[in-house]
Amino acid sequence: MLKLLLSRLATAVPSVVGVLIVTFMLTRLLPGDPAAYFAGLAASPQAIAEVRTKLGLDKSLPEQFVAYIVDLAHGNLGNSLSTGQPVAAEIVNRLPASAELTLVALFVAVAIAIPLGVLAAVKQGTWIDHLCRVVTTAGVSLPVFFTGLLLAYVFYYLLQIAPAPTGRLDVFISAPPDITGFYLVDSLLTGNAETFWSALKQLALPAISMAIFSLAPLARMTRGSMLAVLGSDFVRTARASGLSSRTVIFTYAFRNAVLPVITTLGMVFSFLLGANVLVETVFAWPGIGLYAVNALITSDYAPVQGFVLTMAVLYVVLNLIIDLLYGLVDPRVRLDA
Amino acid sequence: MIAMVRHARYVLSENPVTGLSFALFALFLFAAIFGPAIAPYNPLQSDAANALQAPSAAHWFGTDQLGRDIFSRVLVATRLDLTIAFSSVILAFMLGALSGVAAGYFGGWTDRIVGRLADTIMAFPLFVLAMGIVAALGNKVINIVLATAIINFPLYVRVARAEANVRRDAGFVEAARLSGNGEARVLLGHVLPNIMPIMMVQMSLTMGYAILNAAGLSFIGLGVKPPDAEWGIMVAEGANFIQSGEWWIALFPGATLMLAVFCFNLLGDGLRDIIDPRQRT
Numbered sequence: 001m002l003k004l005l006l007s008r009l010a011t012a013v014p015s016v017v018g019v020l021i022v023t024f025m026l027t028r029l030l031p032g033d034p035a036a037y038f039a040g041l042a043a044s045p046q047a048i049a050e051v052r053t054k055l056g057l058d059k060s061l062p063e064q065f066v067a068y069i070v071d072l073a074h075g076n077l078g079n080s081l082s083t084g085q086p087v088a089a090e091i092v093n094r095l096p097a098s099a100e101l102t103l104v105a106l107f108v109a110v111a112i113a114i115p116l117g118v119l120a121a122v123k124q125g126t127w128i129d130h131l132c133r134v135v136t137t138a139g140v141s142l143p144v145f146f147t148g149l150l151l152a153y154v155f156y157y158l159l160q161i162a163p164a165p166t167g168r169l170d171v172f173i174s175a176p177p178d179i180t181g182f183y184l185v186d187s188l189l190t191g192n193a194e195t196f197w198s199a200l201k202q203l204a205l206p207a208i209s210m211a212i213f214s215l216a217p218l219a220r221m222t223r224g225s226m227l228a229v230l231g232s233d234f235v236r237t238a239r240a241s242g243l244s245s246r247t248v249i250f251t252y253a254f255r256n257a258v259l260p261v262i263t264t265l266g267m268v269f270s271f272l273l274g275a276n277v278l279v280e281t282v283f284a285w286p287g288i289g290l291y292a293v294n295a296l297i298t299s300d301y302a303p304v305q306g307f308v309l310t311m312a313v314l315y316v317v318l319n320l321i322i323d324l325l326y327g328l329v330d331p332r333v334r335l336d337a
Numbered sequence: 338m339i340a341m342v343r344h345a346r347y348v349l350s351e352n353p354v355t356g357l358s359f360a361l362f363a364l365f366l367f368a369a370i371f372g373p374a375i376a377p378y379n380p381l382q383s384d385a386a387n388a389l390q391a392p393s394a395a396h397w398f399g400t401d402q403l404g405r406d407i408f409s410r411v412l413v414a415t416r417l418d419l420t421i422a423f424s425s426v427i428l429a430f431m432l433g434a435l436s437g438v439a440a441g442y443f444g445g446w447t448d449r450i451v452g453r454l455a456d457t458i459m460a461f462p463l464f465v466l467a468m469g470i471v472a473a474l475g476n477k478v479i480n481i482v483l484a485t486a487i488i489n490f491p492l493y494v495r496v497a498r499a500e501a502n503v504r505r506d507a508g509f510v511e512a513a514r515l516s517g518n519g520e521a522r523v524l525l526g527h528v529l530p531n532i533m534p535i536m537m538v539q540m541s542l543t544m545g546y547a548i549l550n551a552a553g554l555s556f557i558g559l560g561v562k563p564p565d566a567e568w569g570i571m572v573a574e575g576a577n578f579i580q581s582g583e584w585w586i587a588l589f590p591g592a593t594l595m596l597a598v599f600c601f602n603l604l605g606d607g608l609r610d611i612i613d614p615r616q617r618t
Binding site: 141153270305308 | 460592
């Protein structure tokens with residue numbers, strides 16, 4: 001198992017190097033003179049030269065790259081222009097909000113998509129199969145920011161069930177003590193039911209809008225791979241041996257069919273992390289996506305760059321976890337490693 | 338050719354949804370070409386007296402906070418949205434198909450470099466990378482096109498590479514080589530045309546994604562600037578009025594955007610059924 005872990009870690013190295021090079025390039029691509037840009041609009045030529053030396057922009061590109069890596073190794077992502085605060089600290093503070101939203105959305109998506117896909121495959125051609133097709137085609141066509149707005153309109157304005165789409169908690173409720181940063185977990189740990197409900201209600205609409213967007217590839221893949229497995233010889237043998245259809249479907253077919261679905265999780269995470277930005281904007285969710293969007297509006301580049309890097313590193317790590325998960329579910333992969 | 342038409346007719350009769358998507362596509366194309374000419378109002382003309390009117394006979398989709406006619410704006414926006422999506426898809430196709438075909442055909446170093454490039458792009462959550470690119474290159478429409486093309490690039494490389502790889506030693510390629518064609522000529526004149534149908538399917542499948550991506554970027558304030566009419570930015574403007582109940586400002590551009598993406602996704606599936614029957618679902 002340790003050998004597998006190491007070999008998988010090794011495969012992630014080129015991705016991380018690529019990500020670092022690209023994020024480095026992104027700052028150097030800034031139109032015009034980055035020093036003038038970081039010095040601000042009203043800077044004198046002298047001040048610009050100072051900023052250039054301070055940022056190390058007078059050095060060669062490879063030297064600058066090394067300096068960039070050294071900064072990263074010290075956990076330094078630069079400072080925000082508008083607030084003057086270190087970007088790294090701000091991102092660490094806001095990450096739990098984004099992570100909580102994304103994980104709940106993923107949970108909802110998986111909880112709907114997999115049963116739907118399995119049922120659609122088992123009852124191929126019936127209404128549930130058609131429902132699955134409609135949901136998957138409509139799901140990928142719905143712009144996630146539009147779904148979010150529609151849900152807010154229906155459940156907040158019309159039905160008045162949902163709270164106002166602003167942030168993680170109702171304004172009259174104070175945040176739970178910071179243990180994990182996940183409000184749902186923290187409020188449960190401290191036994192504060194009121195905060196838990198408030199956090200859950202605020203979380204419901206943004207999480208559902210993200211789930212709708214990302215469940216399509218999961219449901220489609222589950223249906224497709226279930227169909228392929230159900231048509232295979234070993235399932236026919238299992239059925240012929242008189243096993244109950246429950247055993248055949250769940251023990252024999254599903255365990256095999258779930259492998260391609262795990263692979264699809266990589267794509268789903270790419271969708272979710274992108275959708276995160278849009279949903280946080282719609283629901284004023286105080287995560288890293290909203291932080292980046294606000295920085296974009298004020299042309300504050302360091303937070304955007306820190307955000308892109310954080311998301312990319314998270315995505316590489318998630319893909320690594322998916323790879324390992326694959327090895328856990330399918331022993332054959334473990335033997336190959 | 339006749340067999341192709343017959344097959345197309347068979348697929349259309351099997352799956353009327355594909356026919357519907359072709360009709361929708363024609364409608365969007367019509368709106369993109371003639372939209373500005375047939376719009377009942379000037380899309381940029383504000384009219385403070387008629388601000389925030391709900392849909393009516395005079396204003397089918399209502400008016401926004403400045404009194405501009407939303408129907409006209411949605412109609413006129415079609416051209417900009419489709420132009421962004423089309424140009425980015427064509428750019429992605431040109432970059433991706435050429436390097437993918439070269440990678441699959443030559444193998445070796447070409448393959449490794451192109452593969453590494455595609456993998457590096459895929460190591461990012463794609464929308465986030467697009468955000469970073471537009472932020473770095475500058476807040477312009479052309480950069481939205483570029484960013485959307487870059488994040489679609491790996492998809493084209495992957496398909497083109499696989500398809501070129503299986504044709505590398507095919508009879509017609511050998512024949513072309515034996516008749517004295519140079520490698521570049523074999524690649525561009527024989528291999529590339531042969532995989533075009535599959536690339537066309539790929540293009541229509543990624544069109545929907547390109548539209549979504551471009552609208553998402555302008556929703557968060559990148560690229561298209563107000564007062565220009567564009568679906569994503571119109572939804573963003575309408576978002577401020579959802580909480581006070583003015584639903585029509587965001588709903589109509591958003592629904593049109595959704596319909597466009599839906600249309601291209603169905604079109605892609607339909608084209609795939611016609612061109613590549615093996616992959617039918």
